[in-house]
Amino acid sequence: MYATKYAKATSLQDAVAKLAAADDGKFLGGGQTLLATMKQRLAAPSDLIDVTKIPELKGITVEGDTIVVGAASTHSEVAQSADIQRLLPVLSGLAATIGDPAVRNMGTMGGSVANNDPAADYPAALLGLNATVTTSKGSYAAEEFFTGIFETALDEDEIIVKIAFPIPQKAAYEKFRNPASRYSLCSVFVAMTADGPRVAVTGSGNDGVFRVAEMEAALASNWSADAVSGITIDPDTMLSDIHGSAEYRAHLVTVLAARAVAKAG
Amino acid sequence: MSEVKLTVNGRAVSRDVEDRTLLVDFIREHLGLTGTHVGCDTSQCGACTVHIDGKAVKSCTVLATQVDGASVTTIEGLADGDTLHPMQSAFRTHHGLQCGFCTPGMIMMAVDIVKRHPEGLDEETIRKELEGNICRCTGYHNIVKSIEAGAADMGGAKMAAE
Structure with missing residues (x-):
């Protein structure tokens, strides 16, 4: 790792001021991606501004029919939250599949969402549940927040504060892991929300997380695995690498969507 | 440089270190506690597992x-002095190590697993929870046996029916 300076931000204003004062600063969550990237010298920020101690970023609350997760909540906190387990078990279950127990004790939801790794799990939950991302500058529907692989609507000096998940009627997540890295090779999140069915796919799209409109329309008239099992995905929209071809991933989307619908019941 | 103050194994310590100093290097190089190992150095193998405020x-x-x-x-x-922790004893009794390189991380993770599962542990749960700890001697069979026994010896953790 190249030399860097570290500072803890005490408030959102403090974090923004510290970033402005830095040559090439970056906000730091739990560091489970950024520090690993810095160790490989693939990133070399002059300053790290730790946002995880900012009070507004802490805590998990239930507000009516919505669960609000502070951005500094670790994956373990999400996985073990009694409120989330009771009201949105699909989310606690998804969090429990991220990395491993030690990584989950450091990594944060805000960090994962801001990074928007194409194989990350949370983006599928946000898109599948029509979550709202509240930042230091405003708020975004998940749809407008994720703009491409490793790309989001965030400005350089914008901090995710919290993420609000409307509780769906039912939902399920089917994760198909790369057997070596354990990251999603293709994973599908399905939900029946107040505004109808939603199907979100991570790990496979060549533009990052995406919805499958044709599957959502089919589920609106017939919520069953059969409704989606005949719908194919265009391989031209899929990632292709040593771990799986575009055709293979496209096939997985259909198979996993059907499994997820069956699992949701 | 920053001054880092920690309580390590019950002892207050303070060192001036470069900001980029990793916790494992602080522990090994600055405190001389070399029981914590660096295996992969990419947060995959778990040899460097320690507890921070009780969490692995x-x-x-x-x-x-x-x-x-x-x-x-x-x-x-x-x-506790010359008395091994029950999980350490279990690893010794059940031959939960071969070369021993992964063992510090395995034991620290094992203690964390037991704490998080007061309902008891079965083999499947232990294997799932060990996802982030890798043994290249492929000694998982005895590691799992050790953790089952260590959990029982730690008390409070009821074993699931066999």
Whole structure:
């Protein structure tokens, strides 16, 4: 790792001021991606501004029919939250599949969402549940927040504060892991929300997380695995690498969507 | 440079270190506690697992400055004087190690697993929870046996029906 300076931000204003004062600063969550990237010298920020101690970023609350997760909540906190387990078990279950127990004790939801790794799990939950991302500058529907692989609507000096998940009627997540890295090779999140069915796919799209409109329309008239099992995905929209071809991933989307619908019941 | 103050195995310590100093290097190089190992150095193998405020983390992917003020427990902090921690004893009794390189991380993770599963542990749960700890001697069979026995010896953790 190249030399860097570290500072803890005490408030959102403090974090923004510290970033402005830095040559090439970056906000730091739990560091489970950024520090690993810095160790490989693939990133070399002059300053790290730790946002995880900012009070507004802490805590998990239930507000009516919505669960609000502070951005500094670790994956373990999400996985073990009694409120989330009771009201949105699909989310606690998804969090429990991220990395491993030690990584989950450091990594944060805000960090994962801001990074928007194409194989990350949370983006599928946000898109599948029509979550709202509240930042230091405003708020975004998940749809407008994720703009491409490793790309989001965030400005350089914008901090995710919290993420609000409307509780769906039912939902399920089917994760198909790369057997070596354990990251999603293709994973599908399905939900029946107040505004109808939603199907979100991570790990496979060549533009990052995406919805499958044709599957959502089919589920609106017939919520069953059969409704989606005949719908194919265009391989031209899929990632292709040593771990799986575009055709293979496209096939997985259909198979996993059907499994997820069956699992949701 | 930053001053990092930690409580390590119950002892207050303070060192001036470069901000980029990883917690594992702080523990090994600055404190001389070499029981915590660096295996992969990419947060995959778990040999560097320590507890920060009671929770298992991979100390190769945490900055010492990040956890300033925290209480850290390493493998050296488990035993009570000459009396091994029940999980350490279980690893010895059940031959839960071959070369021993992964063992400090395995034991620190094992203690964390037991704490998080007061309902008891079965083999499947132990294997799932060990996802982030890799043994290249492929000794998982005895590691799992050791953790089952260590959990029972730690008390309070009821074993699931066999």
